[in-house]
Amino acid sequence: MSDKKKAIIFIICSAFFFALMNMFVRMSGDLPSVQKSFFRNFVAFFFALIILIRSKEGFAFDKKNLPVFIARAGFGTLGILCNFYAVDHLLLSDASILNKLSPFFAIVCSYFILKEKIKPVQAAAVAIAFCGALLVVKPGFSVAGALIPSLIGVAGGFCAGIAYTYVRVLGQRGERGPFIVLFFSAFSCIVTLPFLIFDFHPMSAAQVITLLLAGLSAAGGQFTITAAYTHAPAREVSVFDYTQIVFAAGLGFFFFGQIPDLWSILGYIIISGVAVAMFLYNILPGKR
Template identity: 60%
Template sequence: MKKKYLGIIYIVLSAFCFALMNMFVRLSGDLPSVQKSFFRNLVALVFAFAILKKDRVWFSGKRENIKYLFLRSAAGTVGILCNYYAIDRMVLSDASMLNKMSPFFVIIFSFFILKEKIKPPQILIVAGAFLGSLLIIRPTAHIFQSPAALVGLLGGLTAGLAYTYVRLLGEKGEKGPFVVFTFSTFSCVVTLPFLIFQYHAMSAMQLVYLLFAGLCAAGGQFSITAAYFHAPAREISVYDYSQIVFSALLGFFVFGQIPDVLSWMGYAVICVMAVLMFLYNNRGKDEGRTHA
């Protein structure tokens, strides 16, 4: 139980860190998403390298893991770019909510990649979460003229794919800091050419905001890794949705943003689906205890 409570604390801490990251990204102003992503990952790269050097934990040596590290890094990079694009063009809590569709996409990708069975209640819950996202996206005939919401949803999808590969890499013996290091290095290398040719001059304050965003991102990455180290995902993943509350509060106090009624309805639906998924995943465990 102590480990479970520690896991809850860590995952709430990670949610707060990621909400702060989104806030600092928004505060950094009108800069390309690629430029923001580079500085965000550069800070995480330095932190991950320092931990790897201190603990002397590097690549496991399993050649089959190389392709999974690549796929995790590619999906994660796309997810960050989409998320930052949405953050700059949407209400902060809306963008965060769409990004938090990732746990549901993990279930879908786990079926195809990890060969995990999806039961009918899980399919219904995932469908309910998607319907909740439609309240935020509010698709109309003109949706393709303002694609920020769809890009945000794509960010949630690719983040879900990335987390699926994180789970796979963990099962195959890779350590969390090395996965973070590989992902951060890949993202920096991919975005560097765009940064060189399309660099936008930044003020000292913008640079400070991006460095703070990177610090918060690093805190979020390592906190969520620690959370899943202390407790299984099915017991604590629902607490990751506390980021919605943090983002809504930061959006209100820092940017004066007030989500409309449909957005709040979307938040409520997705959060309810998250709780239902949490209860369903723990049902079998509780029944096992009862029979025991």
């Protein structure tokens, strides 16, 4: 099997794991997003810790990159909190597609952070993707109570886009993926721990198990997507990450009886379609 085929399998597995994570987060019930975030990152922290302990480099990193690590972790934490809030208050597929705006936000953020020029094709992709997002958010004719969670979902995608841009900065500076995951997970746990202590909501055994499963699913998603990008460039396989929308819609239907409306489905098609178009554009000769 070629590296590209392996990468495609890995990234589809990652999409499934992240859809599972959202399902377990929703299934865990009426708990604060901060509490859910803590458990999600607590599990990922130990996965990354084990990998680093077994590695030759250990926990080494360039201390000059500490501000970038903190920025990545801070925006990543905000992104997770917003995403979990959206998952709790929207259809799984709606919350997932709004979170998948992050690559388009990353294009904009790269202009300000990395000073990378935005090509006309990229600018058009961002504009069209936001038009698709409006169909999901439905401002002005939204279902009562869904507008605020939708906007928070968009904010989550924005924060994730900034976080991914800083991941790119760290990658360019030679920092290792497992340590980036470890720092982010540890930072998120430390930041959310005070809220967990002073506003802890008692959990049943079923809720604890469900959140641990969410954490395991998140860890599976993080490491399979890392494996995907070690086998093939992002431009060749990243589009397959949008299969998460299909998985989320299926899980939402079978476990929660959720059915997206026509406006949301049209928004999914537009955003995913733009992603496919960008994928095809990026693999054209001369675009590598």
